[in-house]
Amino acid sequence: MLAAMDGNGSLKLVDTTIIAGKERSDSRHLPHPRWLETEQVDIFADEVKNAWKMKATSKPDVQESEDEDGNENDITWLNVNETKELTSCIDTCVDRWKAAGPDSQKKMFALFAVSGIFLAVCRHGHVLVICDMIRSGELMKYPLLVVNRLIELYGPDIGLGYDIMCAFFKTLMQSQKLRDKVTKSRLVGVVPAFHGHAHNCKCQTSWHPQYMQGVGLEDFEECERTFSLSNNLASTTHLSTPFHRRQAIQEHFFFHDHDKHFASANFIYQNYCQALKRLETDVPVFERACQKLNLTPEACETFLEEEREHFNKVFEEPPNEAQTRDYAELLQKLWNAKSQSEEAHKKWKALNTTAAHRLTKKEVQRIHTRNRTTQDRYNNILEEVLTFEDDHGIVTWWTPTCKEYINAQKGLQEQKYRHALEELERLVVQWLFELTRLGESRLGYAEHDKLSRALSSRAGAIRNALDRYNKLAEKLRPPRPTLTWHSIVQMAEVADFDILKNSHIDITQLAWTKPQNRQVMQLHFGIKQAKKEITHLNVEIRHLITYMIDDHADYWNLLSEPGTGVEQFDFDAHLRRELKYRTAIHTHMAERLLQTSQLVGFTGSLLLGQRIGHPCTSTVVASLPKWAGEVLGIQQAWSEESSL
Numbered sequence: 001m002l003a004a005m006d007g008n009g010s011l012k013l014v015d016t017t018i019i020a021g022k023e024r025s026d027s028r029h030l031p032h033p034r035w036l037e038t039e040q041v042d043i044f045a046d047e048v049k050n051a052w053k054m055k056a057t058s059k060p061d062v063q064e065s066e067d068e069d070g071n072e073n074d075i076t077w078l079n080v081n082e083t084k085e086l087t088s089c090i091d092t093c094v095d096r097w098k099a100a101g102p103d104s105q106k107k108m109f110a111l112f113a114v115s116g117i118f119l120a121v122c123r124h125g126h127v128l129v130i131c132d133m134i135r136s137g138e139l140m141k142y143p144l145l146v147v148n149r150l151i152e153l154y155g156p157d158i159g160l161g162y163d164i165m166c167a168f169f170k171t172l173m174q175s176q177k178l179r180d181k182v183t184k185s186r187l188v189g190v191v192p193a194f195h196g197h198a199h200n201c202k203c204q205t206s207w208h209p210q211y212m213q214g215v216g217l218e219d220f221e222e223c224e225r226t227f228s229l230s231n232n233l234a235s236t237t238h239l240s241t242p243f244h245r246r247q248a249i250q251e252h253f254f255f256h257d258h259d260k261h262f263a264s265a266n267f268i269y270q271n272y273c274q275a276l277k278r279l280e281t282d283v284p285v286f287e288r289a290c291q292k293l294n295l296t297p298e299a300c301e302t303f304l305e306e307e308r309e310h311f312n313k314v315f316e317e318p319p320n321e322a323q324t325r326d327y328a329e330l331l332q333k334l335w336n337a338k339s340q341s342e343e344a345h346k347k348w349k350a351l352n353t354t355a356a357h358r359l360t361k362k363e364v365q366r367i368h369t370r371n372r373t374t375q376d377r378y379n380n381i382l383e384e385v386l387t388f389e390d391d392h393g394i395v396t397w398w399t400p401t402c403k404e405y406i407n408a409q410k411g412l413q414e415q416k417y418r419h420a421l422e423e424l425e426r427l428v429v430q431w432l433f434e435l436t437r438l439g440e441s442r443l444g445y446a447e448h449d450k451l452s453r454a455l456s457s458r459a460g461a462i463r464n465a466l467d468r469y470n471k472l473a474e475k476l477r478p479p480r481p482t483l484t485w486h487s488i489v490q491m492a493e494v495a496d497f498d499i500l501k502n503s504h505i506d507i508t509q510l511a512w513t514k515p516q517n518r519q520v521m522q523l524h525f526g527i528k529q530a531k532k533e534i535t536h537l538n539v540e541i542r543h544l545i546t547y548m549i550d551d552h553a554d555y556w557n558l559l560s561e562p563g564t565g566v567e568q569f570d571f572d573a574h575l576r577r578e579l580k581y582r583t584a585i586h587t588h589m590a591e592r593l594l595q596t597s598q599l600v601g602f603t604g605s606l607l608l609g610q611r612i613g614h615p616c617t618s619t620v621v622a623s624l625p626k627w628a629g630e631v632l633g634i635q636q637a638w639s640e641e642s643s644l
Helices: 039-044 048-058 080-090 092-101 139-152 165-174 180-187 200-207 224-239 242-293 297-312 321-352 354-358 362-393 402-440 447-475 485-490 493-501 515-560 568-597 625-631 634-642
Strands: 001-008 113-116 116-122 128-135 159-161 189-190
Touching: 001 224, 039 128, 039 139, 113 242, 116 224, 128 242, 128 625, 139 165, 139 180, 165 180, 165 189, 165 200, 200 297, 224 242, 242 515, 242 568, 297 515, 321 354, 321 362, 321 402, 321 634, 354 568, 362 515, 402 447, 515 568, 568 625
Parallel strands: 001 159, 159 189
Antiparallel strands: 001 116, 116 128
């Protein structure tokens, strides 16, 4: 099963203690099998700390830290209290999420008793489990509980997407309560396709769905689509009672699931078309590229492994490189300060000449001040240089022409290059997040206008950062690859920022870094996932048909049970109305599945399956719905299969 989980802060509940007036007592509670209660959530409240303490026993130099305000209950956007654990695992991924988050969401205020919901949905959009986030952001206890519940309900072989799965999976593997369960269930963690572009290259090669075995074309972004609909409830839930808030949310997701069930046949049809189209267009291109570049599918798999190995290595600066770079930078500052001081001193000495009589009193005072301040700056930097030389045992003073200084200058240029690249990457990632915010449902005009203007200014900042990067890239020896505005807009190379950052070794000659080979890699893995998607859809078609017929059989068996009295008559009337409604829906779904089977390249089957342990299968032939025979022709196929 493929699913995704995420938190959302729209469906908040304002604390009644800060609302004017007298609170109306309402002790009603509305339990639901898929709604996880606060008591269940708190079972995992200390899992992250316990896992971190267990890990810290082997690393005594690591200390836990609180957030910037020193308040462990003041949770910032995306687990700021847990970033010590997260950043130690994943370097930049979580930091990027924090930096890209909107400022308005970076603090959870005390006025909210419930700060949102955390849920998991299957790839068709059905809500699997849900819980409230109590006075906090997305603490790790929420996804930990969701993972535990999903494994209990749906068993092994779950592919689960989460925005920071790269860091979260480390927590899962350290959890005393879940570690063994996750391992035995063969849970596969995935970073959603769009959000994956905000993660570093090392992370993407291991967690992005394009490279994950068996996930097909699923993007694991269904939570975002689910929240875009549930956000409409926000205006009614903020000031309601806890009971009415939960009632509204449950009613919404009840009808939401009905809508998603009705749309599941169309989902299958659209995904089948997408997979077939990708195979039709990409396979010929891939084959021509392989022939031209003398590559094979196996070579593409090798490229991915080599890329993973490269980014799993620890690249450290040569022992003395940082020292020599710092010394060269100090000398450069010293020489600049000396030049400025000498120039100011010449102007000061010129005050004794006849030409100085034409200067005003203010200009003379400025020359005196300039002479004094530049000399003081030079003396301060000189003292700093001498101290640095004493601390590091430097005996010979470098000159601008000596070999050591020239080599150190090269290191300085590479440092400036990396800083320019990191700034460009930061702007591009923020630009991506603002783009996706701009497309959200129910975005107010003011916020829409603000985001549009922010995107315009961000585009200008990206152009300036791009110019700085390209100038520095060309100065390096050997020159680093330059980027164009087109490549930034297309975002084809977002995952390759980390490739450009490594300046300690020249990797431009490695096969997997060459643009042509990387394009072939993308084609290969896209084709591979398209084929897997078709396999998934073929299974889902039979699952869906089996469910629809079993559902019809359940109603049929209930209506066939003998009974008397008014209550039984009313119950039967209700069942018949519900059966008529579901038959109409399933007829449309069956027609869509028939259209799917008529696609060129379809390899599945419209035959009925059998759900394990379902009691209605033995009577299914007698209770086949009308659409099963007229639309799908299942009756004949089932009879032939039964007679074998």
